[in-house]
Amino acid sequence: xxxxxxxxxxxxxxxxxxxxMIFSFDIETSPNDEHRGEELAAxxxxxxxxxxxxxxxxxxxxxxxxxxxxxxNNVTNMQDVESYIAKxxxxxxxxxxxxxxxxxxxxYYHQGTVIQEPCYDTIAASQLTLxxxxxxxxxxxxxxxxxxxxxxxxxxxxxxDVTAGRHFDELDPDHDETxxxxxxxxxxxxxxYHLFNEWFDKYMPSHRYIVEKVESPTAIFVGMMKHxxxxxxxxxxxxxxxxxxxxxxxxxxxxxxxxxxxxxxxxAATKEFKDFLYTELELPVLKTTEKFNEAADDEALMLxxxxxxxxxxxxxxxxxxxxxxxxxxxxxxxxIDGYLTQVNDATGRIHPNFFQLGTETGRxxxxxxxxxxxxRKGNDRVGVRNFFKAADGYKFLDLDFxxxxxxxxxxxxxxxxxxxxxxxxxxxxxxxxxxIYSIPFEEAVDTGHNDYKERRSIAKNSNFGVFYGLYPKGLxxxxxxxxxxxxxxxxxxxxxxxxKSGYPGLTRWQNDTKRMAKHKRYSETALGxxxxxxxxxxxxxxxxxxxxxxxxxxxIQGTAADILKLSMSRLIExxxxxxxxxxxxxxxxxxxxxxxxxxxxxxxxFVKDCMEIVPFEGFDVPIVAExxxxxxxxxxxxxx
Numbered sequence: 001x002x003x004x005x006x007x008x009x010x011x012x013x014x015x016x017x018x019x020x021m022i023f024s025f026d027i028e029t030s031p032n033d034e035h036r037g038e039e040l041a042a043x044x045x046x047x048x049x050x051x052x053x054x055x056x057x058x059x060x061x062x063x064x065x066x067x068x069x070x071x072x073n074n075v076t077n078m079q080d081v082e083s084y085i086a087k088x089x090x091x092x093x094x095x096x097x098x099x100x101x102x103x104x105x106x107x108y109y110h111q112g113t114v115i116q117e118p119c120y121d122t123i124a125a126s127q128l129t130l131x132x133x134x135x136x137x138x139x140x141x142x143x144x145x146x147x148x149x150x151x152x153x154x155x156x157x158x159x160x161d162v163t164a165g166r167h168f169d170e171l172d173p174d175h176d177e178t179x180x181x182x183x184x185x186x187x188x189x190x191x192x193y194h195l196f197n198e199w200f201d202k203y204m205p206s207h208r209y210i211v212e213k214v215e216s217p218t219a220i221f222v223g224m225m226k227h228x229x230x231x232x233x234x235x236x237x238x239x240x241x242x243x244x245x246x247x248x249x250x251x252x253x254x255x256x257x258x259x260x261x262x263x264x265x266x267x268a269a270t271k272e273f274k275d276f277l278y279t280e281l282e283l284p285v286l287k288t289t290e291k292f293n294e295a296a297d298d299e300a301l302m303l304x305x306x307x308x309x310x311x312x313x314x315x316x317x318x319x320x321x322x323x324x325x326x327x328x329x330x331x332x333x334x335x336i337d338g339y340l341t342q343v344n345d346a347t348g349r350i351h352p353n354f355f356q357l358g359t360e361t362g363r364x365x366x367x368x369x370x371x372x373x374x375x376r377k378g379n380d381r382v383g384v385r386n387f388f389k390a391a392d393g394y395k396f397l398d399l400d401f402x403x404x405x406x407x408x409x410x411x412x413x414x415x416x417x418x419x420x421x422x423x424x425x426x427x428x429x430x431x432x433x434x435x436i437y438s439i440p441f442e443e444a445v446d447t448g449h450n451d452y453k454e455r456r457s458i459a460k461n462s463n464f465g466v467f468y469g470l471y472p473k474g475l476x477x478x479x480x481x482x483x484x485x486x487x488x489x490x491x492x493x494x495x496x497x498x499x500k501s502g503y504p505g506l507t508r509w510q511n512d513t514k515r516m517a518k519h520k521r522y523s524e525t526a527l528g529x530x531x532x533x534x535x536x537x538x539x540x541x542x543x544x545x546x547x548x549x550x551x552x553x554x555x556i557q558g559t560a561a562d563i564l565k566l567s568m569s570r571l572i573e574x575x576x577x578x579x580x581x582x583x584x585x586x587x588x589x590x591x592x593x594x595x596x597x598x599x600x601x602x603x604x605x606f607v608k609d610c611m612e613i614v615p616f617e618g619f620d621v622p623i624v625a626e627x628x629x630x631x632x633x634x635x636x637x638x639x640x
Contacts, residue, residue, distance in 0.1 A: 001060065002060050002061070002062070002180075002183075002184075002187065003060060003061045003062075004061070004062045004063070004064070004179050004180055004183035004184070004187070005062075005063055005064070005179065005183075006063070006064045006065075006066060006173050006174055006178075006179050007063045007064070007065055008065075008066065008073060008074065008075045008076055009075070009076050009077075010075075010076075010077060010080045010081050010084055012063070013055075013063070013065060013081060013084060013085075014084065016055065016057065016063050017055060017057060017088060018057070020057040020058075020094070021093060021094050021095060022057070022094070022095045022097065022190075022193075023055055023056065023057045023088070023094065023095075023096065023097065023190075024055065024056045024096075024097040024098065024186045024187075024189040024190040024193065025053060025054065025055050025056075025089075025096065025097070025098055025104065025186055026053070026054050026098060026099065026104070026182070026185040026186045026189060027050050027051075027052070027053050027054075027103075027104055027107055028050070028051045028052045028053075028054075028168045028182055029042045029043070029045075029048045029049065029050055029051055029107065029168065030042055030048055030049065030051045030068070030167040030168045030169035030170075031047055031048045031167060032047060032048055032049060034047075035047040035048065035346070036167065042167065042168070043103075044344070044346070044351075045106045045107045045109075045110035045227055046110070046227075046344065046346040046347050047346050049068055049107075050067055050068065050107050050111075051066070051067060051068050051069060051167075051168045051169045052064055052065055052066045052067050052068070052069065052168070052173065052182060053065045053067065053085060054182040054183045054185060054186040055186055056183065056186035056187045056189070056190045057190075058190075059187065059190060059191050059194070060187065061187065062182075062183030062184070062186050062187045063183065064173065064178070064179050064182040064183050065081065065085075066173035067081070067082070068169055069169050069170075069171065069172070069173050070169045070170055071170065071171075071172050072172040072173045072174050073173070073174070074173070082111070086108070086111070086113040089108060089113060089115045089116070090113060090114070090115065090116045090576065091116070092116055092117065092118070094118070095118045095119065095120055096115060096116075096118070096119045096120070097119070097120040097121075097122065097189055097190060097193045098119075098120075098121060098122070098189060099121070099122045099123050099144050099185070099189045099192070100121065100123045100219075101115070101119060101120075101121035101123075101124075101216060101219040101220060101223065102121075102219045102220070102222040102223035102226060102354075103223065104223070105219065105220045105222070105223025105224060105227075106223045106224075106226055106227040109223060109224050109227050110227060112579065113576075114220070114224070114572060114575055114576035114579075115220050116572065116573060116576060117216075117217050117569065117572065117573070118212065119216045119217060119219075119220065120193055120211065120212060120216050121211070121215060121216040121219040122189050122192040122193055122196065123139075123142050123143075123219075124211055124215035124216060124218075124219060124356070124357065125192070125193070125196040125197075125200075125211045125215075126141065126142035126147060126192070126196070127139060127141075127142055127357045128200075128204075128207040128210060128211055128215070128357075128529075129196060129199055129200070129204075129207070130203075130204075134521070134522075134532040134534060135532070136532075139355065139357070144156070144185060144188060144189065144192075145158060147188075147192060148188045148192075151191075151192065151195060152188065152191065154188075156184055156188070157177075157181060159181075162177055162178070162181045196208075196211075204528075204530065205528075206524075206527060206528025206529070206530070207528065207529070207530070209527065209528070210527055210528065210529055210562075213566075213569065214527065214562055214565045214566060214569065215356060215357070215565070217565075217568060217569030217572055218356050218565040218568050218569065219356065220572050221568040221569075221571065221572060221583060222354045222356055224575070224582075224583045225354060225583045225584060225585060225586065226351055226352070226353070226354060227351070228349075228351075228582045228583060228584050228594070229344060229347055229349030229350055229351035229352075229584070230349055230350055230371075230388050230584045230585060230592075230594075230633075231348060231349050231388065231389055231390065231391055231594075232339065232343055232348070232349065232350055232387050232388060232389070233386070233387055233388075233389050233632075234340070234343065234348070236383075236386065236387060237336050237339065237340060237387050240331070240336055240382065240383070240387075241332060241336045241337070241340075244328050244331050244332040244336060244382075245332065247328045248325065248328050248329060248332065251321055251324055251325040251328065252264060252325065254321055255268075255318070255321050255322060255325060258317065258318050258321070259276060259318065262276045264325065266329055266333060267325075267326050267329040267330065267333070268296070268301075268322050268325050268326050268329070269296050269297065269326075273296065274294055274296045277294075277296065277304070278294045281312075281315070283304055283307070283308075283312075283315075284304075284307065286300060286303040286304060286307060287299060287300040287303055298323065298326060299477075299481060301319055301322060301323055301326070302319075302323070302480070302481060304319060305319035305320070305323070306480075306486075331382055331384070334369075335375075335384045335387070338369050339369055339387065342368055342369050350369065350371075352366045352367065352368060352369055352370075352371050352585075353366060353367050353368050354366050354586070355367070356565070360531050360550075360554070361525075361529075361531065361553065361554050361557045361558040361561055362525065362529050362558045362561040362562060362565070363557060363558075363561040363588070364561075364586055364588075371585060371587060372587055372588065374587065374633075377634075377636075380634060383634055384634070385632070385633040385634030385635075386632045386633065386634035386635065387633075387634075388632065388633035388634075389631060389632045389633075390594055390630075390631050390632070391594060393596060393597060394582075394594045394595060394596055394597065395594070395595060395596075395597055395600055395629050395630065395631060396584075396592060396593070396594060396629065396630050396631070396632070396633055396636065397581075397592070397593040397594070397595050397600060397603055397604060397607070397627065397628075397629055397639075398590055398591070398592050398593075398627065398628045398629070398630075398633075398636055399590060399591050399593075399604070399607050399608060399611055399625045399626065399627050399628075400589055400590035400591075400625065400626050400627075400628070401560070401563070401564065401589040401590070401611065401623065401624070401625055402624040402625070402626050403428060403624075404560045404563060404564075404589045404623070405464070405467070405556050405557060405560045405589075406418075406428055406463055406464070406467070407422055407621045407622075407623065408526075408555075408556045408559045408560050408563070408621070409467045409506075409556050410422055410428075410621050411526075411559075411619055411620065411621045412509055412513075412555055412556065412559075413503070413505040413506045413508070413509035413510075414505050414509070415503045415504065415505025415506055415509075416505065417431065417435075417502065417503060417505075418431075418503060418505065418506075419620075419621065422621050422622055423621075423622065425622070427445060428463065429456055429459045429460050429463060430444040430445045430456070430459075431444070432459040432460075432462060432463050432499060432502075433455045433456055433458075433459040434502075435498060435499055435501075435502030435503065436455075436458065436459060436462065436495055436498045436499055436502070437455060437498075438498070444456075454485060457479075457483040457485060458479060458483070458485065458487075458495060461475065461478050461479055461482060461483055462475065462495055462496065462499050463499075465478055466496055466499055466500070466506070467506070467552065467556060468549050468552050468553045468556070469510060469514075469545070469548055469549040469552045470496070470549075471496075471545075472489045472490075472492040472493040472496060473489055473492070475487075475492040475495065475496060476488070476489050476492045479492070510552055513551055513552055513555065514548050514551055514552070517533055517536055517547075517548070517551035518536050518537060521533055521536060521537075523550065523551045523552075523554040523555060524554070524555065524558075525554065525555055525558035525559040525561075525562055526555070526559045526562070526616065526618075526619070527559070527562050527616065529558050529562060531550065531554045531558070533547045533550055533551055534547065535547040536548065536551065560589065562615070563615040563623070564586065564589060564591075566615045566616070567591070567610050567611040567613075567615075568586075568591075570610040570613060571583070571607065571610045574606055574610065578603070578606065580595060580596050580599050580603075581593055581595050581599075581603045581606070581607070582594040582595070591607065591611070592633070593607065600629055600639075604627050604629075604639055607625070607627075608625050608627060611623070611625035612624065612625050626638070627639035
């Protein structure tokens with residue numbers, strides 16, 4: 001039996017909530033008049049409004065508070081009711097529970113309210129519980145309508161069943177079906193909260209901490225980023241689109257002059273072009289796809305280009321043109337056409353979908369569009385980053401964790417030389433250069449030395465790769481494709497050996513970590529975020545070595561991800577007091593904000609302080625957040 005009812009007065013709402021320290025809530029939304037014909041407008045806070053809110057303080061009970069229904073009666077005093085709701089959502093003593101907290105956050109943030117900790121997102125909790133002995137639930141397994149039948153044996157009616165093609169504000173709030181639908185969402189969210197916590201306490205206590213202190217506050221930050229979006233320069237994008245189309249046409253003609261009427265498609269990856277390379281030209285297969293077919297991706301073409309320099313030099317111009325064709329094709333399809341389809345016509349901004357549990361290590365992913373793969377600062381020759389601009393009177397403020405994964409690696413491996421370098425504010429890449437080449441540190445930092453640039457590039461790639469168990473062949477490939485350096489496998493093996501000899505703590509930690517992973521069959525971050533290693537005991541070297549690298553990668557990359565998310569949780573409280581700071585994006589280890597021009601230094605100091613706090617007890621490596629500012633994302637200048 002359930003006790004659900006509709007309430008319309010502040011008195012009734014206060015009586016139900018009372019002094020309860022734990023409650024769940026859920027909002028129903030409907031499009032504003034000018035957007036009622038648009039698909040998915042009800043999910044966009046810039047195009048819709050909160051129709052009503054449900055609450056549950058005990059299992060089997062719930063109330064629905066109608067705010068903006070077009071039929072029937074709404075609350076008697078909208079302003080007082082919404083003010084009270086904002087008050088309890090920012091109450092730092094009450095635990096606020098929601099299923100997909102980021103969604104609720106968007107709408108309340110739109111009204112000027114930043115939900116405060118303590119909070120709990122049951123959709124994040126779901127993804128941190130096991131569905132089999134070694135598999136965590138995915139986002140697709142974590143919808144309320146999927147979890148409730150699985151956990152409680154109750155089938156919940158779908159939104160489509162209840163609304164029958166109408167918007168929620170067209171339903172009568174007094175109808176039992178309306179009340180039941182709205183209240184059930186809050187009721188079963190509260191039940192999931194208790195159920196998941198019982199599971200965590202019994203099987204994986206560390207994951208309860210991660211849900212409560214890491215992922216749930218992160219969901220609030222995600223909602224704020226999703227709401228704000230990032231402004232784009234459509235005129236510049238259209239200008240670059242015309243440039244790209246002209247360049248592609250020119251390159252297509254030039255390539256056709258070389259190979260005839262071979263169909264290149266959009267990115268020179270057609271079967272016809274591959275047949276031309278491997279059958280007609282009889283070129284060697286230097287890389288295959290996962291299904292062991294001939295590859296024709298960027299790396300395969302680069303390998304063929306290098307091979308051709310020594311064996312078929314007459315083909316060098318073909319590969320130069322083809323790779324240029326592919327670069328412009330990706331620019332147009334991904335960064336121009338793709339971005340243009342995602343511009344919100346109500347805001348002129350792109351509002352990507354962020355997935356805070358989008359990877360197995362806990363790092364973010366994003367889609368529609370994927371803003372995790374924006375070209376890097378030093379590899380943005382066509383100016384994709386300049387598509388993003390700050391609003392008039394505002395600046396972009398970007399803070400990036402400096403070498404966070406290497407710092408986490410130093411924390412784990414306890415190598416004396418690494419720890420000393422970071423404790424003294426030293427240059428780890430210069431230290432590694434010194435270690436690899438057995439040269440004095442003074443020579444390693446001498447920018448005037450003939451070998452400075454190459455040595456430092458090798459040190460950087462070695463630092464970021466060897467921590468994760470990179471083999472000589474992998475380092476050779478990284479140096480070739482990331483740094484344009486050609487080294488033999490033997491030279492790469494020597495580099496790795498020298499690095500490991502120079503940092504003995506690294507080798508000890510790697511061996512201990514792999515041994516423990518084989519015993520436990522999983523790897524963990526410093527906070528206990530777990531990743532199961534399915535093939536760690538495989539007898540196939542290729543499979544086993546992959547999972548061994550995962551065993552090394554997870555503690556470092558996962559702990560770095562946790563540190564970023566912990567900084568988000570610290571930011572939330574201050575952002576409620578500093579509404580002029582708008583969170584926009586997270587890209588790997590950096591956070592991007594939009595701030596008024598006259599508030600830049602104040603915002604920078606606040607965000608930097610939040611990011612550089614010791615993330616958890618025992619972490620003894622200094623954390624540094626480096627700032628940059630600019631009118632466009634592609635022209636940021638360092639901020640001291």
